[in-house]
Amino acid sequence: MASKRKRVVLSLADKLKIIEQLDKGVTGKKLSEIYDVGQATISDIKNSKSTLLTEKLGYSSFKASNGWLRNFKFRHGVRELDLAGEKLSADSAAAENFIEKFKTASESYDPEFVYNADETGLVWKALPKTTLASKRESSAPGHKVSKERVTVLNCANSTGNHKLPLLLIGKSRNPRAFKNVKKLPLFYKSQPKAWMTAALFTEWYDEVFIPEVKKHQKSVGKEGSKVLLIVDNAPTHPTAELLERENGQFKTTFLPPNVTSLLQPMDQSVIETMKRHYRRQLLRKLLIEGAEDEELVLANHSKINLKDCCYMVAEAWSLVTAVTLRRAWNKLKGLPSEKNKKKESEENEKQEYGEDDDDEDALSLEEIRKMIVKIPGCTEVSAEDVGEWMACDTSDPGFQILNDDEIVVSVREDVEVEEELSADVEVDAGPSASEAFAGLETALKWMERQPECDHLQLLTVKRMRDLAARKRLKTAKQLTLTEMFKKQ
Incomplete structure (x- = not known):
């Protein structure tokens, strides 16, 4: 043979x-x-x-020449990899070897400033395939699920005390849903296929990671501490040399390609937990809209846009607890992570950090299924459907493995493919400061009567109301001055 x-x-x-x-x-x-x-x-x-x-x-x-291509990749931060290695099955021996190396390398760093970042694809509008909305959308002419995916970059430190704002990569440079929006609950960047690239990662590193870490250092009184960022071996992560900053104060190290699933903290239930929270947010949005029949559900689902996605995924990330984040580092640190060990250390963690247990149990597939079947047009959803839905983007790494031909085309390509046009969108001034103040004043009065609302939520709404009040006063003064000049 x-x-x-x-x-x-x-x-x-x-x-x-x-x-x-x-x-x-x-x-x-x-x-x-x-x-x-x-x-x-x-x-x-x-x-x-x-x-x-x-x-x-x-x-x-x-x-x-081979030399030209090698230099071209270096200039654009494209790392040379043995891509076959990315497909190898998890290597336990290599994992154990890296754990020892990590222990030695991290000894000179404060655990507060050891971080892990990882990107993942998110199919942000998907519903279980047995829902009416999913069936109707998938059968629509020209429907492409890929249009509804984004890439999300998660980053947090090893103590679980510092979660950085998310980076979300969409296709459109100026999404229609963002018109007149000056602030989002995360950082947004665009790429024609919504993939992470070496250029975007470097931009995030300089414009988000370093400033946010420095801000955290200042808040805990440890300015100038050395910082270590751990990332996986994705080809869109530039070399450690290209990412070194502040005279070596900010450094990056890479996980071996065949131990990522075993050791990378963000892969140890963190991203999975965030996605479960996200999909519960999506279901809640459909329920909150008050749809009474299947057609209204379809209409509400079609109205969900990229701005809604930004808010829902940011909220989902905020719900990932410090306990979940901290335990995600156990494997990399060589600490026991089995459930029985988890129970043994549970009380010690609560005493040390003053926190409740992690909230993953509150997001079981069955509980999510019970939410879904309450929505008109979703009554046929089974537990298996929910499981498939939760895993629909598990294998999406957030980047695209390109061959040499595609790398050249991708880097040289300067034509931005827009998912949504915004140039001809009519500008909407939005609510006035007076309207915002009235709405927030009503919201604050309502919240004061709700036992679920805590003092931080009340203070947040009060601050927004006060901001609207100041802008309302400023607008009123400007109008008065204009009237005076008119009279003269």
């Missing part, structure tokens, strides 16, 4: 070399032996000659 040929992925440089050798008269059979590919592959490259020479960079005379 003939052995199966190992799959070989040719780089752009290799393909251009093959074209050059074909032009010199080297046979396809000889080239297939040299590059260890089938003759059909050589034939496909020959037939794609014009596309390879003109479409990629726009220069028909361009010849990419």
Whole structure:
């Protein structure tokens, strides 16, 4: 029995070399032996000659050497990886080895300033496939689920005391849902396919991570402490050298590619818990809208936009407890994480941190299913449907693994694909300061009578009301001055 040929992925440089050798008269059979590919592959490259020479960079005379491609990747922060390694099954031995290395490396860092960041895809509008809304949408002409995905970057420290605001990557540079919005509960960036890229990660690192960490350092009185960020081996994470800042005060280290699922803190139920909270937020939004029949549910679901997604996912992230975040580091720190060990240390944690137990049990699939079946058009949803729904984007890493051809096209591409047009959108001035004040005043009076509302929520609404009051007064003064000038 003939052995199966190992799959070989040719780089752009290799393909251009093959074209050059074909032009010199080297046979396809000889080239297939040299590059260890089938003759059909050589034939496909020959037939794609014009596309390879003109479409990629726009220069028909361009010849990419391996050195050029290597330097090109370095300039744009694209790391060289053995992509096959990303697909290896979890390696327990490698995990144990990295745990020991992490213990040594982290000794010189305050646990308060050791962070983990990880991106994930979120299909933000999806419902279980057996709901009427899902059936109707999936059968609609031109429907594409991919249009409804975003990438979310989570980051928190090893003590669970500092959760950074989320980064959310959407497709549109100026989403229609954001018109006249100057502040969101997270950081928003755009990319034509809503993927994380090396450029976006670097931008997040400089504009969000470092400032937020410095702010936290100041709040705890530890300015100038060294900071370590741990990330996985995704190709969209620039090299450690490119991410070193502040004369070495901010450093980054990478998890080996085949231990991520075993050790990465954000993968130890943190992102899963956030997504469960998010999907409960989505269900609550449909229920709160007060839809009394299936058509109203469909109408309400269709109105959910990217701004709603931002608020729901930010709220979901806020509901992930410090206990959940802290326990997520147990495996990386080599600490016991089994449930029986968890129970043994539970009381010690409560005494040390003054916190309640983690809230994952309150988000069981059965409880979520009970919420769903209350919604018109969702009565046929089973526990299995809920499980599939919860896992619908589990395998979405938030980035796209590109071959060399696609890397060049992606970095050179300067045409922004807009999901939603905003240039021709009529500007809406929105509620006036007086209208906002009246609404917040009513909300505050209502909240004061609700036993569920705590003092922080009341103070937050009061501050918003006071802000509206100040802006109302400022507007009134401006109007008075205008009237005076008119009279003169």
